[in-house]
Amino acid sequence: MSGSGDIEPVRRLAVTGATGFVGGAVCRAATAAGWQVTAFGRRAAADDRHLGGAAYRSWDVGAAKLADPPDVDAVVHCAASPTGTGVAAEVWRTSLLGTHHVLVSFPDSRIVHVSSASVYDPFRPTVRAKEHEAPVSRYLSAYAAAKAAAERLVLAVADRPVVLRPHAVYGPGDPTLLPRLLRNVRAGRLPVPGHGRVLISMTAVGALARACLLAAAGPAAGVFNIADSEPVPVDWALRGLLASAGAEVRPVYVPAAWLAPVARVFPRGRVGRYVSSPFAMERTLDITAAIDRLGYEPAPTTFASP
Ligand SMILES: NC(=O)c1ccc[n+]([C@@H]2O[C@H](COP(=O)([O-])OP(=O)(O)OC[C@H]3O[C@@H](n4cnc5c(N)ncnc54)[C@H](OP(=O)(O)O)[C@@H]3O)[C@@H](O)[C@H]2O)c1
Numbered sequence: 001m002s003g004s005g006d007i008e009p010v011r012r013l014a015v016t017g018a019t020g021f022v023g024g025a026v027c028r029a030a031t032a033a034g035w036q037v038t039a040f041g042r043r044a045a046a047d048d049r050h051l052g053g054a055a056y057r058s059w060d061v062g063a064a065k066l067a068d069p070p071d072v073d074a075v076v077h078c079a080a081s082p083t084g085t086g087v088a089a090e091v092w093r094t095s096l097l098g099t100h101h102v103l104v105s106f107p108d109s110r111i112v113h114v115s116s117a118s119v120y121d122p123f124r125p126t127v128r129a130k131e132h133e134a135p136v137s138r139y140l141s142a143y144a145a146a147k148a149a150a151e152r153l154v155l156a157v158a159d160r161p162v163v164l165r166p167h168a169v170y171g172p173g174d175p176t177l178l179p180r181l182l183r184n185v186r187a188g189r190l191p192v193p194g195h196g197r198v199l200i201s202m203t204a205v206g207a208l209a210r211a212c213l214l215a216a217a218g219p220a221a222g223v224f225n226i227a228d229s230e231p232v233p234v235d236w237a238l239r240g241l242l243a244s245a246g247a248e249v250r251p252v253y254v255p256a257a258w259l260a261p262v263a264r265v266f267p268r269g270r271v272g273r274y275v276s277s278p279f280a281m282e283r284t285l286d287i288t289a290a291i292d293r294l295g296y297e298p299a300p301t302t303f304a305s306p
Pocket of ligand 1 (some may be wrong): 016019021022023060062077079082116147169176
């Protein structure tokens with residue numbers, strides 16, 4: 001693991017959302033590094049291989065704080081309702097109330113909060129965004145608004161926390177990005193807002209897991225964008241993602257310039273969903289802070305199997 005020398009200090013880690021895509025990758029990376037990991041998910045039981053052999057406990061973070069939290073040095077908080085699905089109340093319950101319960105359950109542990117680049121302004125392109133450019137005042141989805149509120153809570157309450165903002169996380173077991181693309185395929189074509197030359201920052205799930213461990217080990221605190229080394233054109237990313245799933249699909253682009261003003265008026269409608277697509281307009285992140293202060297070592301975007 002890159003930066004593995006830097007991650008020695010943490011021995012006992014808790015991971016929420018461990019049954020999910022990102023949380024599972026964090027568990028596997030941490031147990032591989034020799035850390036003692038307690039994995040939390042909402043479901044009653046979890047696959048041992050998914051967790052890298054970590055001990056598993058069921059906890060609905062939206063319901064209450066943990067009665068008997070394990071004594072851990074750091075918590076990587078990944079639990080959230082996935083983007084684009086679920087009713088707003090459930091999204092807020094998990095993301096904001098759940099984050100509150102994590103904070104009060106582990107008041108003395110280092111908190112690594114996995115947020116999202118969806119906290120940047122959805123109404124205009126995100127161009128090599130620096131961390132101070134978000135949160136903003138208006139969002140198109142409960143997911144983004146709740147992630148922004150959870151960030152604010154963590155930064156206000158926790159002692160020297162780390163907030164990570166990945167964008168378009170991809171890799172084996174992705175339950176969100178690739179399935180969403182495949183759901184929208186019609187007759188071998190994928191309608192995509194915008195045009196294929198627009199740039200996007202993507203985040204490999206393994207790189208995000210490494211960033212979580214670096215953050216857990218400290219000492220840096222603050223907000224960090226996490227992405228692959230360079231942005232890639234949307235068309236290249238879409239074709240690579242779809243090919244990695246064995247899908248013979250051609251992206252077909254729909255001009256997006258007029259969509260943002262319409263989305264302001266009808267944020268919950270089809271156009272609003274279009275504009276909030278990660279592919280609608282430039283969504284690129286400046287990752288200098290993560291490289292300089294976390295010791296994050298980004299790699300180029302690739303959809304080839306590791
Ligand atoms: N995937 C992306 O492209 C992406 C991009 C940016 C940021 N993120 C952030 O990364 C984090 C992880 O996302 P992911 O892609 O790994 O999502 P995921 O695969 O859908 O996993 C979500 C996890 O949250 C847990 N969870 C949901 N509601 C819960 C509740 N009420 N109590 C306890 N646990 C609950 C789920 O547990 P069960 O499965 O047991 O119900 C699951 O472990 C999230 O914070 C997300 O906002 C993801």
